[in-house]
Amino acid sequence: MTGSIRLAAAPVSWGVTEVASDAVRQPWTQVMDEIAAAGYAATELGPYGYYPTDAATLRAALAQRGLTLASAFVPLPLSDPVCFADAAAEALVIGQLLADLGATAIVLSDAGDARRAASAGQLAPDAVVGMDATDWDRAAELIAALARQMRTLGLDTVFHHHAGTYVETPAELAALCSRVPAELVGICLDTGHYVYGGGRPREALAQYGARIRYLHLKDVAAEPLARARATSQDFVTGVASGVFTALGSGCADIAGVVADVRASGYRGWAVVEQDIIGERDAAGRTPLAGVTAARELLRTLGID
Secondary structure, eight states: OOOGEEEEEEEEGHHHHHHGTSSOOOOOOHHHHHHHTTTSEOOOOOOSSSSSOOOHHHHHHHHTTTTTEEEOOOETTTHHHHHHHHHHHHHHHHHHHHHHOOOOOEEEEEEHHHHHHHHHSSSSSSSOOOOHHHHHHHHHHHHHHHHHHHTTTTEEEEOOOTTTSSSSSHHHHHHHHHHHHTEEEEEEEEEEHHHHHHOHHHHHHHGGGGGGGEEEEEEEEEEHHHHHHTOOEEEHHHHHHTTEEEESSSSSSSHHHHHHHHHHHHEEEEOOOOOOOSSTTTTTHHHHHHHHHHHHHHHHTTOO
């Protein structure tokens, strides 16, 4: 089943992220060059507007480097229905770009707000905080409606639980999943964010099975996470302080996750990520060094 898992990387490993849009960003050409140099087959889009948004220009840039476009991570304000319409309209623009480039999935997430960002990683795994049943029903309806629109573009919708948002803990992911049909909205399991939110990724794999149709492989450093929780760090501060670490060196049990995924016959993208703020991670490694080491690790775990 090894060949059924396709590896991609993402600009977030170079510090290019929606949560720190004012941070200095390396040129997109350098990021794309380094993704190819590290041996990945594809890239995610990154924040809309970082890579070229003209389909022909982006297609040429990818082809020049032997890459394809896997998907795009698109945050939406689930707790703010007034702002949701504009965000959904932009998501459809992004979806059209993905479809034009041959991608088959879009990764949606909650955008959260300052209050939830401040409590990242600090909630119990069974906690559901900040939205009541009516809010959840409305959020589910919005996601389902958008997923149906994405389907007309030929895109499968998967939802990404995310630390510092209203869909962070295992219980919050379950609250959303219970309200939306699995065939309409799958899951992007992010191993790092699942740990950050109090969960165990291998338990999520067992619980959701084939509903997990997209993967973000990411690791978490136990000591920085414990410190972030103890000092009530917000999400950006936690990332900057090194909560996310080199793949395979943390507590997300990446080897176990990969073994489970391979045994399940998973067929799809696995996007290697290490969220950072700035040009190097907390250990001083460059993004190229990080994603290259991650690629080599995955080879030892059976993903060629």
